[in-house]
Amino acid sequence: MKKTFYSNGKLLITGEYLVLDGAKAFALPTKYGQNLIVEQGYNNTIQWKSYDSDGSIWFEDNIPFDAIVSNERHDDAKSIKNTLIEILHEAYLMHSDFITTSKGYQISTELTFPKSWGLGTSSTLINNIAQWLQIDAFELLKRSFGGSGYDIACAQNNAGILYQIVNEKPVVEIVGFNPKFTDKIFFVYLNKKQNSKNAIASYYNNQADIRKTIPVINALTQTVVAAQHPKEFALALAQHEIELSNILELATVKETLFEDFDGVIKSLGAWGGDFVLSISKENPTGYFNERGFDIVIPYHEMIL
Structure with a gap:
């Protein structure tokens, strides 16, 4: 059965860098984002394809379940694959059922903005995976990529946000930002x-x-x-x-x-x-x- 998940891109308006140390940041979700499409697969493998906004494939590979469970590493030429395996490995540690109860997946991602724009290729992916597996996206980010998490908050919300890390936890406040100018x-x-x-x-x-x-x-x-x-x-x-x-x-x-x-x-x-x-x-x-x-x-x- 085909399942589709979507997350918003992001722009950090204030608080860059300092948000990591508890400053209050203002961020806006974008009309651009990323889809994750999950379908049944086979051979205990994920067949993965990532599409840029122009329809071109920017990453394609097969990832065996065993590689996800063991957090298998490849040389630097496979850095994208390593990163993806790391995210999926941490997701497996949080929710193993997607590996233990499945025969495999065909997964594709579709950006609606050019990958080079930096609007959140990684954060939208992490949030989409978290939606798919029904796990905490902030925790998945912390375990894999690291970072403040404001981008995850933008991925999840359709309005401007004030974002702050308080006692190592994300605090998100929705703000109605729509000035006349x-x-x-x-x-x-x-x-x-x-x-x-x-x-x-x-x-x-x-x-x-x-x-x-x-x-x-x-x-x-x-x-x-x-x-x-x-x-x-x-x-x-x-x-x-x-x-x-x-x-x-x-x-x-x-x-x-x-x-x-x-x-x-x-x-x-x-x-x-x-x-x-x-x-x-x-x-x-x-x-x-x-x-x-x-x-x-x-x-x-x-x-x-």
Whole structure:
């Protein structure tokens, strides 16, 4: 019997990095996401196919049940397979029935956004697997990928969220974010996925600054969520960029790429790649296109 599961993608508007240490973050689920389709298989094996948004297959392999049970590892050339086996192994430890009572599966995943966009390929997968097996997605994330879990919260909710880790547990608050100025907000893809290892290293080298900055970020997050005027919203985001720039010891994306932009540009999630948010009086599409950034998405086309 065919079963289909779906999870939303995500964009982290405030609280990047600091959310790991208890800061309150604001995140929005996207209209883009990922499907997981599960059908009966055979030979005690999962026949797995992952499709990008253009219909191309970006990963395909057979995974024997024995490999999942033993958490079998392959060389680095099979890193995607290793990651998938690890997630399924942790899922098996949480709920073994999907292995012990089955003859096999045919599983496919379908992204509705290009994989390179960084809107949550992994988080939507983990949440979909958790839905399928009826296990806790936050716990599965913790056991496999790690991370704050805000992306799982976005995968599960169809509205903006305030997200915070309190006593090592996720606290999710739904917020009605729909200010009148969303027509001034655009999301711009920086033409590359970001590996944030260097930024994270700088982040953890500045623990004293982190402790001082968390209350500041919490206050800015509340201002962003409650803002009724675009100037108030923009100034809070600009201040957020300055605070994170100091901790990460990195220039802001506006300083690096868009110094002459007439408006505010805010990094989203990992600094230096994926999407940024822009807010300005005029439609900025032409400005970004002239500089080689062709993917500029209006708020109402991106956000759920």
